[in-house]
Amino acid sequence: MLRSITVGLDGSPESLAAAEWAACEAVSLGLPLTLLQVGEPVPAPVPGPETYRRWTDHVPRQTALGLRLRHPGVRVRGEHVTGSPADVLSHASKDAELLVLGSRGPGGIGGFVTGSVGLGVLAHAQRPVVFVRARRPHEGRPVVLGLDTDHPDSALMDFAFDSAARRGTPLLILHAWSPAPYLAYATLDDPPLRASLARGDAEELADVVRPWRQKFPDVEVAEESRYGSAAAHLVAAAREASLVVVGRRGRRGPFGTHIGHVTYAALHHSPAPVAVVSHG
Numbered sequence: 001m002l003r004s005i006t007v008g009l010d011g012s013p014e015s016l017a018a019a020e021w022a023a024c025e026a027v028s029l030g031l032p033l034t035l036l037q038v039g040e041p042v043p044a045p046v047p048g049p050e051t052y053r054r055w056t057d058h059v060p061r062q063t064a065l066g067l068r069l070r071h072p073g074v075r076v077r078g079e080h081v082t083g084s085p086a087d088v089l090s091h092a093s094k095d096a097e098l099l100v101l102g103s104r105g106p107g108g109i110g111g112f113v114t115g116s117v118g119l120g121v122l123a124h125a126q127r128p129v130v131f132v133r134a135r136r137p138h139e140g141r142p143v144v145l146g147l148d149t150d151h152p153d154s155a156l157m158d159f160a161f162d163s164a165a166r167r168g169t170p171l172l173i174l175h176a177w178s179p180a181p182y183l184a185y186a187t188l189d190d191p192p193l194r195a196s197l198a199r200g201d202a203e204e205l206a207d208v209v210r211p212w213r214q215k216f217p218d219v220e221v222a223e224e225s226r227y228g229s230a231a232a233h234l235v236a237a238a239r240e241a242s243l244v245v246v247g248r249r250g251r252r253g254p255f256g257t258h259i260g261h262v263t264y265a266a267l268h269h270s271p272a273p274v275a276v277v278s279h280g
Contacts, residue, residue, distance in 0.1 A: 003097040004032040008089050008121075009078070011037075011059040014102025018132040021273060022100040023067045026074050028166045031097055033067070035060040035078035038085040086120035093125040098275075103131040103267070122248065122259060122276060128159060132273045141242040141272075142170040142222075146234040146262055149175050149201075152208045153247060153279035160245040161216040163275070167242060170220040173209055174237055176230035177201040201225045231265035238270035245275045 007022045009015045019035060026033040037060045060078025067076050081088050093099040101118060122129055145160040164171035177197070202225040213221055226233045238244045246263045266274045 003095060004034045005029070005098045005100060006034045006036055006092050006096040007100045008085070008102070009035045009037045009060055009063060010102070012102055013134040014132070016063065016102070017134045018100045018102040018130075019063055019067060020070075021130070021132045022098070023071045023074050023076070025098065025100075026076075027071055029097065032075040032077070034092075034096070035063055035076065036089070036092055037078070037080045038083065038088045089121045090124040093121070093127050093129065096127050098128050098130055099125055100130045100132060103133060103274075119259065126278055128275050128277045130273055130275045131267060133271060139167075139242065140169060141240055142172045143167065143243045143245060144234070144237045144241040144272075145171060145173045145245045146230065146247075146266065147173050147175050147205070147208070148230075148247065148262075149204050149208050151247075151249070151279075153277075155279050156245070156247045156277045157209075157212045159275065159277050161212050161219055163243055163245065164219050165216055169242060170222060172222045172224065172237060172241075173205070174224050174226065174230075174233055175201065175205045176226050176228055176233050178228065198225065198227065231262045234262060235265055235269045238266065238272050238274075241270075241272040243273050243275060244270050245277065248276050248278050 005022045005026045007015070007019045009019060019033075023033055025031075060080060064076040064078040067074060089099065089101075099121070101121070103118070118131075143160060143164040145156075147156075160171060160173075202223070205223050205225050209221065209223055213219075234244065234246070244266055246266050248259060248263055263276055267276070
């Protein structure tokens with residue numbers, strides 16, 4: 001069955017920006033687009049059943065019309081589903097190539113990604129989830145991949161390389177490193193030791209990336225091994241990115257699925273769209 005790109009729509013500027021971003025991806029991937037409005041918004045005064053139905057249908061219908069005009073050829077359908085947004089969107093993600101949600105500016109997450117709703121969707125979605133700000137990213141900027149070289153995953157790597165290939169933009173792969181605790185103080189007073197550790201990490205990064213360079217020979221790739229906080233480096237690079245790609249390990253712990261601090265920082269502070277790819 002042909003998967004679609006699914007957008008969680010609530011009428012906010014953030015979700016409308018998400019729909020616009022998703023339409024571009026649908027055209028690029030040759031996939032249909034589904035606009036999914038979830039929940040039971042109750043305008044004031046409370047309407048009758050017929051008025052309520054027209055009101056709930058208005059946002060997806062009008063959004064679909066605008067997307068068809070701006071993106072000729074895109075196949076768009078809109079629907080309203082009653083239920084818990086987290087549950088409905090998590091279920092919808094199973095049949096989606098991508099699930100796209102709107103998010104507010106740096107410092108907070110809003111719309112469908114407010115608190116437990118967005119994090120709940122992210123925790124259960126097995127397909128990539130993309131969070132989009134209420135602004136259009138600059139074309140031509142690189143795709144940025146935050147990579148943990150201890151746990152490289154083919155789904156994450158393929159997603160990042162394919163995203164850069166379709167956009168015709170460079171791919172910047174970032175990996176941050178810190179010395180082992182027993183070497184931390186030694187590196188402060190031993191520049192040659194720190195330089196040696198940096199070379200070793202850069203070589204490890206190059207080894208991990210090499211198979212995908214060969215698989216995607218047309219993608220311009222830059223690898224950067226940086227000392228310090230992975231979250232801080234990724235957020236800084238996100239300011240000049242068209243898309244940030246991060247991973248989320250799918251294993252569940254005793255307190256539920258864990259979303260790493262780097263992914264969490266990207267979701268809260270990246271001005272560019274953030275794609276979170278689940279992997280084993």
